[in-house]
Amino acid sequence: MLTNDAGHDVHVHITNYQDRYYGGGAMLRLYHFDLDRNTIDVETISPWILGQDPSRRNALERQEIELTDANNRFSVPIDFAERFAGFAPVPVRPARPAKPMLVRGTVAYWRFDQGRADGTAVPDGFRIDDLSGLGNHLTRVTLGGSPADALRWTDAHHPDQPAHASLFFNGAKQPARGAYLSTAAGAPLNFATFESGYTIEAFVKLPANVRSINHAWMSILCRMGAGKDAGKTGGDPSEPLATLSMSDGMALQWAVFPGNQNGISTNWGHEMRADEWFHVAVVNDGRTTTLYVDGAELLRNPSTPAIGLAASGEPWFVGAYHYDRIIEQGFYGWLGDIRIVSRPLPVSAFLNA
Structure with a gap:
């Protein structure tokens, strides 16, 4: 050498x-x-x-x-x-304003570029505005015994993310620790059932040591309410109505109780690499659901029709997972922009496009 x-x-x-x-x-x-x-x-x-x-x-x-x-x-x-930066520098994609991201059907758009210094803790009760204009704002909730910096602003971001900022969630389980974000009681999103389809997107980065600590089944996004709260009796009716989670092997999982099924419909991804940003999208066309990572369609998508999402009229959580209505753990890692649209979007319209 x-x-x-x-x-x-x-x-x-x-x-x-x-x-x-x-x-x-x-x-x-x-x-x-x-x-x-x-x-x-x-x-x-x-x-x-x-x-x-x-x-x-x-x-x-x-x-x-x-x-x-x-x-x-x-x-x-x-x-x-x-x-080779000195020969052909790769231009950094600039941050993009929120307005162009508000495509037709956007029902929630959260980004974390509130102008706070890197490493600053998000205050308890702080509100992250829903930029869709529909009032689905998020508020910090702290799990018992967790420090103020369990949720903090960072400058880290996916290179194709519209906002050049993110939140770091320092959560864990047994006991549940950390902080998460929640929509308010009565928010329109709590009652949405998406019979005509939906697109849910998020930018995610897992810490390098995520597999050395027990963070299995932590949620990026989770809907409060168990299957039984919406009258579902199939599968495990104590599971959340909807959750975008990381498995015990850090594989993506989208598990929901659709409106037309009595049990759970599950999309599976592959094990994700730690210490690297990725973009995940869940797209339902009104009949079937497809999981994407960085714009690439994943393999294990169910063919059985899964129409809409069952709802109990309760909040959505960013960065927390519950089972049988008890929050079991907080998310561990970085989350960037999150957008929910009430129709299926093509890959060309994703936030990272």
Whole structure:
């Protein structure tokens, strides 16, 4: 490893295959530059042997098709944006005002750019205005025994997030700790059933140590009221009416009691990487629901019709999960802009588009 005049690491690789079988067998080392993963993947293969009829390869040729030892197959992490910033700086996407985000059908839009200094605690009872104009404001609620800084403003944000700010929720469970945000009693959103479809979006970042502490099933967004409160008896009627949660493996889960079903309808995502921002969207077209991460459709979406959301007329929570009407834990991580729209949106209209 060398260091150049700019202080960057320079990886020096020297390869020599001429002493291997058949003078190296036209062996090539390939470098794959993956800009999304910030990784250079290295592999060593023989295109000449690969091009032969497999049934005619001898034992030595079969051994030389690909070299898979640590010296010939490996990955090199590199931050491409930082490494080459001096050559072609990547422009930072500027913050965007709220008004263009208020697409037709927006029933709630919350962002956390209230102008407070990074690290400032959100005061107990502080109101986060609903920018849709429909009055679905959020207010801080503190779980018993939790400190003032259990919920605080930060400058951290997803690079494609409209507001360049977020809230950090320092929640936990057993016992339930932290702080969360709640709509007020009587807020219009509490009674919304979304029979014609909906789109729910949020920007999320999980801390690097999220898996070393028990935060299984913490909620990004949760609706107060259990299934039984809306007359549901299938599945587990003590589960929340709706919850966008992180599983025990930190996989996304959207679990709801639809208006047309007696039990729970669940969309599953994959395990999310910690210490990285992502955008999640839940889209219901009036019949079926699809889960998206960073604009990519996920796989495990139920095909059974799930029309609307059951409601008990009670608040929505941001950053808290309840079971059988008892709040069991606060969220642990960062949450950025959250928007709820009363119709299905295409990917091109998502907040990160």
